[in-house]
Amino acid sequence: MTATLAPPPRKPKPAKRLRSFARRWWHQLTSMRTALLLLLALALAAIPGSTFPQRSISAVEVTDYFAEHPDLAPWLDRLWAFDVYTSPWFSAIYLLLMVSLVGCIIPRLGVHWKALRAKVPDAPKRMSILPYHREVAPGANQSLARAVLKQRRWRTTVREAEDGTVTIAAEKGQLRETGNLLFHTSIIFMLVGVAVGSLMSWYGNRILSEDKTYCNNLQQYDEYGLGAWVDETSLPQFCLTLDDFDAEFTNGGPTAYDADVSYETGGETGDYHLEVNYPLNIDGTNVFLIGHGYTAVVTYTDRYGQTQTLHQEFLAMDAALNSEGAFKFPDANYNPETGAVDDDAEVGFDAVLVPTYDDSTGMLIGSDPELNNPVLALTAYIGDLGLADGRPESVYSVNEAQIASGALQQDNDEVEVIGVGDTMRLTDGSSLTFDGVEQYAVLQVRHDPGGPIVLAGALLLLGGLLPALAVRRRRYWIRWNPDGTVETAGLNRNDYDGLDEECDALTAEIAPGFEPPQPEPDQGSKP
Amino acid sequence: MTGAEAANALFVATILTYAAAMFAYAVEYAFDKRAPKRAKALAAVGASGESDAAESESPGEAPISPAAARGAGRLGLILTFLGTAALAASIVTRVIYTGRWPWGNMFEYTVGVALAGMVTWLVLVSRGTVPRRLGLFAAFAVTMVLGTSVRVYTEAGPLVPALDSYWIIIHVTAAIAASGILLIGCVFAILHLIKRRYDRQVSDGKPIRFPLSIAERLPDATALERLTFKIHVFAFPLLTFGIFAGSVWAHFAWGRYWAWDPKEVWAFIAWVVYAAYLHARVSGRSAKVNAPWIAILGYAVMLFNLTAVNLIFSGLHSYAGV
Ligand code: HEM
Numbered sequence: 001m002t003a004t005l006a007p008p009p010r011k012p013k014p015a016k017r018l019r020s021f022a023r024r025w026w027h028q029l030t031s032m033r034t035a036l037l038l039l040l041a042l043a044l045a046a047i048p049g050s051t052f053p054q055r056s057i058s059a060v061e062v063t064d065y066f067a068e069h070p071d072l073a074p075w076l077d078r079l080w081a082f083d084v085y086t087s088p089w090f091s092a093i094y095l096l097l098m099v100s101l102v103g104c105i106i107p108r109l110g111v112h113w114k115a116l117r118a119k120v121p122d123a124p125k126r127m128s129i130l131p132y133h134r135e136v137a138p139g140a141n142q143s144l145a146r147a148v149l150k151q152r153r154w155r156t157t158v159r160e161a162e163d164g165t166v167t168i169a170a171e172k173g174q175l176r177e178t179g180n181l182l183f184h185t186s187i188i189f190m191l192v193g194v195a196v197g198s199l200m201s202w203y204g205n206r207i208l209s210e211d212k213t214y215c216n217n218l219q220q221y222d223e224y225g226l227g228a229w230v231d232e233t234s235l236p237q238f239c240l241t242l243d244d245f246d247a248e249f250t251n252g253g254p255t256a257y258d259a260d261v262s263y264e265t266g267g268e269t270g271d272y273h274l275e276v277n278y279p280l281n282i283d284g285t286n287v288f289l290i291g292h293g294y295t296a297v298v299t300y301t302d303r304y305g306q307t308q309t310l311h312q313e314f315l316a317m318d319a320a321l322n323s324e325g326a327f328k329f330p331d332a333n334y335n336p337e338t339g340a341v342d343d344d345a346e347v348g349f350d351a352v353l354v355p356t357y358d359d360s361t362g363m364l365i366g367s368d369p370e371l372n373n374p375v376l377a378l379t380a381y382i383g384d385l386g387l388a389d390g391r392p393e394s395v396y397s398v399n400e401a402q403i404a405s406g407a408l409q410q411d412n413d414e415v416e417v418i419g420v421g422d423t424m425r426l427t428d429g430s431s432l433t434f435d436g437v438e439q440y441a442v443l444q445v446r447h448d449p450g451g452p453i454v455l456a457g458a459l460l461l462l463g464g465l466l467p468a469l470a471v472r473r474r475r476y477w478i479r480w481n482p483d484g485t486v487e488t489a490g491l492n493r494n495d496y497d498g499l500d501e502e503c504d505a506l507t508a509e510i511a512p513g514f515e516p517p518q519p520e521p522d523q524g525s526k527p
Numbered sequence: 528m529t530g531a532e533a534a535n536a537l538f539v540a541t542i543l544t545y546a547a548a549m550f551a552y553a554v555e556y557a558f559d560k561r562a563p564k565r566a567k568a569l570a571a572v573g574a575s576g577e578s579d580a581a582e583s584e585s586p587g588e589a590p591i592s593p594a595a596a597r598g599a600g601r602l603g604l605i606l607t608f609l610g611t612a613a614l615a616a617s618i619v620t621r622v623i624y625t626g627r628w629p630w631g632n633m634f635e636y637t638v639g640v641a642l643a644g645m646v647t648w649l650v651l652v653s654r655g656t657v658p659r660r661l662g663l664f665a666a667f668a669v670t671m672v673l674g675t676s677v678r679v680y681t682e683a684g685p686l687v688p689a690l691d692s693y694w695i696i697i698h699v700t701a702a703i704a705a706s707g708i709l710l711i712g713c714v715f716a717i718l719h720l721i722k723r724r725y726d727r728q729v730s731d732g733k734p735i736r737f738p739l740s741i742a743e744r745l746p747d748a749t750a751l752e753r754l755t756f757k758i759h760v761f762a763f764p765l766l767t768f769g770i771f772a773g774s775v776w777a778h779f780a781w782g783r784y785w786a787w788d789p790k791e792v793w794a795f796i797a798w799v800v801y802a803a804y805l806h807a808r809v810s811g812r813s814a815k816v817n818a819p820w821i822a823i824l825g826y827a828v829m830l831f832n833l834t835a836v837n838l839i840f841s842g843l844h845s846y847a848g849v
Pocket residue numbers: 030031032035036039097100101102104180184187468469494799802805806809
């Protein structure tokens with residue numbers, strides 16, 4: 001800063017400039033036009049979430065997508081295409097919309113509050129400029145007018161001028177703006193509920209076969225998610241047993257799933273008949289039945305005569321519940337007599353479970369989900385299953401990389417199909433017997449404290465929306481002039497039909513003898 | 528005849544009746560020259576002239592007299608009522624045959640939308656809100672919807688477990704009613720745009736060629752626009768309620784109230800577009816001019832959600848047999 005002789009040009013101080021700059025942007029952001037654009041932008045931004053698989057919905061599909069599009073997928077991932085609804089750009093749009101909403105609600109709240117208590121504005125001097133205007137024969141009674149307007153719930157203000165003019169100004173329909181503000185506020189309310197939900201909710205999915213029990217901790221879930229503020233150790237303590245599961249089918253389609261479960265929480269026990277649409281509520285945590293499938297039971301006898309029984313859940317591949325799965329026996333390499341371990345003698349099977357096999361069709365895959373003739377179609381592998389490297393792998397198939405590398409050798413040339421009670425024999429002398437099929441249920445356990453907030457917001461939103469759209473704001477005036485004439489006038493504050501009819505009816509009530517003019521024929525089509 | 532066959536016979540009867548109604552309306556629309564000409568005559572005579580004077584203005588030009596054309600219009604309206612009754616009967620027959628609520632698959636949903644659309648139309652005509660001859664356009668839109676439904680026809684069968692809930696009545700009925708009413712709203716938005724274009728051509732002194740010439744007998748562009756708005760104002764809360772009911776149901780059936788399932792995404796988009804329409808309508812002149820386009824975009828999204836999302840995307844809303 002150097003001193004200059006010339007008087008300093010009156011540049012606004014930076015702080016002031018900043019303030020006016022901020023004010024300009026704030027006005028821009030909270031204008032209805034910006035809100036409109038943000039709203040449409042939000043709609044556009046939601047689209048990719050329906051075209052690309054989403055991690056929050058199905059992580060498996062995302063993995064498949066990566067496998068199918070190895071070049072494209074990493075790029076899409078960098079743009080959050082697989083996490084659209086938690087992506088920075090989606091969040092940015094809705095945060096801006098939130099700010100814009102708050103910015104437009106708060107000033108309107110103040111204006112509305114004042115308007116509710118202010119006097120109803122007077123009519124212009126020349127009432128004939130208003131859309132509804134009538135000259136009434138003298139005789140309209142002031143106290144009658146007041147009584148009628150009050151009875152019809154108009155808000156009124158009476159004014160008496162010095163020259164003897166008396167005007168009653170009446171207004172109705174303020175509920176429209178009240179509803180409007182309620183509607184916009186409730187959107188914020190709902191978004192808060194959603195935010196609470198994403199921070200404080202948790203869920204877990206669990207596949208549970210009949211007669212099995214599991215307890216509510218993360219290690220026992222097949223898949224789970226925790227909100228950022230949820231402490232893993234704070235999950236409620238309960239254990240749940242699937243006592244019985246039934247799926248009913250009619251004409252090849254499922255018509256009912258019923259699960260009998262029992263649970264134990266803090267020493268108390270209970271039973272529940274769990275069905276789709278009827279979750280079990282344990283202390284605010286809901287247990288939902290969201291799927292089902294078949295569990296194959298097999299007994300494997302290794303080449304030393306040791307047997308083990310395996311209950312293996314299978315994954316449905318289609319609506320007829322043709323399902324895929326795998327049996328893995330890493331212990332088959334252990335010689336109980338010598339204690340020796342042969343790394344290349346592990347055994348695994350890839351299998352397809354067909355609930356109703358019909359060999360007259362010449363096809364393996366069946367078309368009936370019911371267990372009328374279940375078979376297993378088996379491919380056996382001997383060698384190294386590749387479990388030792390500790391990497392997680394699918395329980396529904398034998399490790400393909402091990403087959404490709406030759407570490408696992410296919411044992412049977414052709415797929416072997418066996419029914420219940422049948423046994424498949426392998427070249428190493430071991431065998432697999434198909435004992436039968438059980439059912440499993442897929443349970444989802446979820447706790448979302450944001451849900452009730454969202455629900456309350458939704459109810460408020462509907463409650464505000466109806467008056468915001470349906471209520472009409474209008475004003476009505478009646479004036480007694482000093483010369484004895486009486487005039488009435490009406491004004492719409494928002495676009496609707498029927499102002500003339502409503503005002504005429506009012507005028508007729510207030511001024512007995514008033515005859516509404518006949519409507520002119522064919523208005524609207526004047527040349 | 529089994530219940531399913533009876534339902535299908537009634538369905539075919541509906542389509543034929545609507546086709547006949549469309550023809551009757553078209554006759555009225557084309558040959559009842561009275562409406563616009565009378566207005567001109569009135570203006571000339573001074574708003575008190577004999578209205579039928581204008582009918583004889585161009586004798587011999589039309590093969591059908593205006594009176595006969597109006598008779599055809601009345602016939603069209605009667606046929607519309609009959610067709611709608613047949614459609615309702617077809618749905619009721621399905622209910623009796625399957626013993627369940629009739630919104631179990633995409634075919635049934637689409638038929639419901641057609642019914643809701645036509646009922647909306649008949650209510651508007653009965654209340655005198657719209658002239659009868661516009662039934663041509665409503666019948667056309669509804670028949671298109673019915674035609675689409677045939678392409679996704681599904682044998683009447685039982686419901687999958689997730690649909691076996693009273694929420695199907697609440698959620699799907701609201702969605703169907705909203706879609707049906709919005710269908711008619713979309714028809715009016717389109718008619719308004721056509722009329723607006725026609726008016727501009729006329730005031731610019733440009734010639735009117737065929738597709739646009741049908742606009743001659745449409746009501747006033749402003750009246751069409753206000754009607755469009757009113758229909759949307761009526762349908763929007765219904766749509767909102769339908770989406771809310773859906774998410775309550777989703778909580779019970781799928782364990783979460785909002786999962787960004789493709790159906791949910793597109794319902795959200797449709798809702799936002801319609802909210803934008805209502806805003807555009809009230810926020811200044813330039814936005815108001817574009818508002819009808821936003822309304823049409825809204826219906827395009829609704830249709831996309833009904834067709835493409837059901838048939839292309841996989842999600843929780845894809846039930847067995849579409
Ligand atoms: C900054 C954000 C917003 C602003 C400034 C804003 C402004 C307004 C205003 C001024 C009205 C009153 C129209 C009238 O005179 O009746 C209105 C109505 C409405 N707004 Fe908003 N709004 C915003 C966001 C939203 C959002 C996010 C939605 C829904 C997604 C929404 C839905 C509605 C609806 C349905 C109406 C009723 C339409 C009507 O009254 O004609 N608004 N909004």
